[in-house]
Amino acid sequence: MNSKQVHRFVVSYLESKECHFIEKSPVGVTVKLSPDADRALSNRPYYWSFVDRTGSPPETMTYRWSFENPAMSDRMNASNVSYVLTESGRIIQEDVYFGSRRLHQLFGVVQQSGRCVTLFEEPPRGRLDPFASQPYTAWLGVNFKVGYECDMKREELYLWGVSLATGIIEERFMDKLKDRRLTPRLPANVHLLKNGLSLRKGMAQLEAALERRLRTADFSWAVEAEARRQDELERIRQYYDPMLEHMNHPDQMEQKEAVTARFKQREAEIDWQYKPRVSVSVLNCGIFHLPGLD
Structure with a gap:
């Protein structure tokens, strides 16, 4: 990410959390965090537990974030955090760039808070009858990550959607969304149609459709990985079997048990590394x- 992309991402997050911008420029922002953003970013759990217990009005922190990318030598030789005292209070100054701890924290916060969202398409402005109500249909969109794993790994993303009204599955759901303006607030003059499917049934339909897709995939990689696994197992058997065969003396029983344990451990390690498997998770x-009846 370059500095403009970092700037756009950070400002978008702050706006979504309704933070108060004191100053905004192409190279940085000075912002007073909203309570939600302060809870997520300021690392003050004891302060917020005090606010929650006593009901005191919260005093959120103010940051000045610079998005200019510092030179590598500056990153190594100086702290990217400093403090400025003003009449209105303390301002914490930080450099926020790709690779910085603050941006990494923001990525984690956004990923955690954005794991499940509810959004509405904004209707075109000025084109609708103010006295009419437009029907909206609910879609369940799920971003699946499929991992093909052995001693190598490949991942694929499937962003699929299912209409909770009709059960239609859209495999190019991202294309359906990308040109739409979405908002977390229900627009005016809109009514929501009753769902024909529950969320559980909609998710089950998506999982079944994805499973059918994966069953038709090319699994030659798994056959090759299994062959490599057997080769590795045979190699360690040729090493350990003769050693164990010669440990028959009663005085060697303890040593034999230790060697057997190492042998089993190596087998388990090879299984973990080479055994082909497919994993599916929801990001x-x-x-x-969305408007319409489908």
Whole structure:
């Protein structure tokens, strides 16, 4: 990410959390965090537990974030955090760039808070009858990550959606969303149609469709990985079997048990490294209310 992309990402997050911008420029922002953003970013759990217990009005922190990318030598030789005292209080100054701890924290916060969202498409402005109500249908969108794993790894992403009204599955759901303006607030003059599917049934349909897709995939990589696994197992058997065969003396029983344990451990390590497997996980999901009846 370059500095402009970092700037756009950070400002977008702060706006979504309704933070108060004191100063904004192309190279940095000075912002007073909202309570939600302060809880997520300031690392003050004891302060917020005190606020929650006593009901005191919270005093959130103010940051001045610079998005200019410092030279590598500056990153190594100086702290990227400093403090400025003003009449309104203390301002914490930080450099926020790709690779910085603050940006890494923001990525984690956004990923955690955005794992499940509810969004509505904004209707075109000025084109709708103010006295009419437009029907919206709910879609369940799920971002699946499929991992093909052995001693090598390949990952694929599937962002699929299912209409909770009709059960239609859209495998190019991202294309359906990318040109739409989405908002977390229900727009005016919109009514939501009743769902024909529950979230559980919609998710089950997506999982079944993804499983059918994966069953038709090319698994030659798994055959090759299994062959490599057997080769590695045979190699360690040729090493350990003769050693164990010669440990028949009663005085060698303790040593034999130790060697057997190492042998089993090496087999387990080879299984973990080479055994082919397919893993499926959900990165994030959302309910998207879109105009129409499909």
